[in-house]
Amino acid sequence: MAAKERQRLDKLLAHMGLGTRKEIKKLIKEKRVQVNGRPAGDPGLHVLPGRDYIEVNGEPLEYRQYVYLMLNKPQGVLSATEDRFAKVVVDLLPPQYRAFHPFPVGRLDKDAGGLLLLTNDGKLAHQLLSPKKHVPKTYYAVVCGMVTEIDVEAFRQGVILDDGYRTMPAELKILRQGLESEVELTIYEGKYHQVKRMFAAVGKKVTYLKRIAMGPLVLDEQLKPGEYRELTAEEIGKLQGINPPTLPPDLFSAKI
Template structure:
């Protein structure tokens, strides 16, 4: 394991969401920041995160280079860090999280709800999205029209979309069949509007879509749309093991 590099106190605190560099300089001037029991005088003081003891207002600062957030994305919110016309998922997080510059891992359509992972761990995000990894993504769908066993078989073979692309095999489970059907779909890639286009290819219309799992990560049922929580250590480990991170 590579040794932990020394970092400036103001950089660490900014990364951990304690404010801008200017705000942190004010904290230091007011002697509210301590390292190893002594007040910090210089914002550029270099310390070893996790080894040197850093406190702000008497509270220990636990240094974590990465953050992992599970969000239950609501409908009408864009899976992006910024957008000129629409609300984005980052707006749903408090400033202390936004300061750490997380970004969504992949995209959910604006009108799709459910599990969205936000992180500043670029390597893990890249691995989760890599076409070579075939990370499964499971969705709950409400569909206009009767979903049949023939549709299940079509999804299992791979569906030819309107642009000529044939999808990878997908798992379609019928939960309730009728004029308005309910189903769970697991896909192993992430093409644009893929599930909607797959159902359209078998003459069905998706009227509600919610992602409920991504690899080993399952949407926390206690999270209402718009709510979030940090991943547990076990969840982060499972994602890393899946991708070889």
């Protein structure tokens, strides 16, 4: 994606994760950076990303403004960009991606894992998190207690949390019943600790939680905890094309 304004060459290369300003000045001094076929002699040279042809060490530079990463968040890592005491999801990325200053879209509890989108596209993040969009989020959970059809119906109607809030209708699918049950749950909002609090409202406790989908974006099963990959153009397009509320009609009518 081309930028609309000219930028300093050293700032642009730093933004692309090619090194610190000092390292980039050295590259330019050593004539390892070319602009439109000529060695760049000045780190302060103003270039137009997407229009000026830039090479570094003989390789063409493909400029982009945004980065979109799918992370399989491991347990024990905070969904944040920085923290004084704990490891955060951005710490899992190499410098070339951290240079874009990506941030997590939404949050996953520290002890939860699974799908987390990291990007520096604020417009897309706002769209995905907007309460008006009701973007569905699907979780796999292990629950202490027998999950029954009574719970399925309670979630379909919306349950009352510990603060008195009645949740929107949710889709609960039982995968395995027992003293320890396995379920999939799709919710259409994002209250604090919502999944855990919903099960607590029906007398059960979540012992393991993993997000497996957010809107049209589904966790890549090939990604191990802590691994990430860039989104495909198709995945980005689907996220950008999200429209207002897509609640299933039967769930929507269940809301009292």
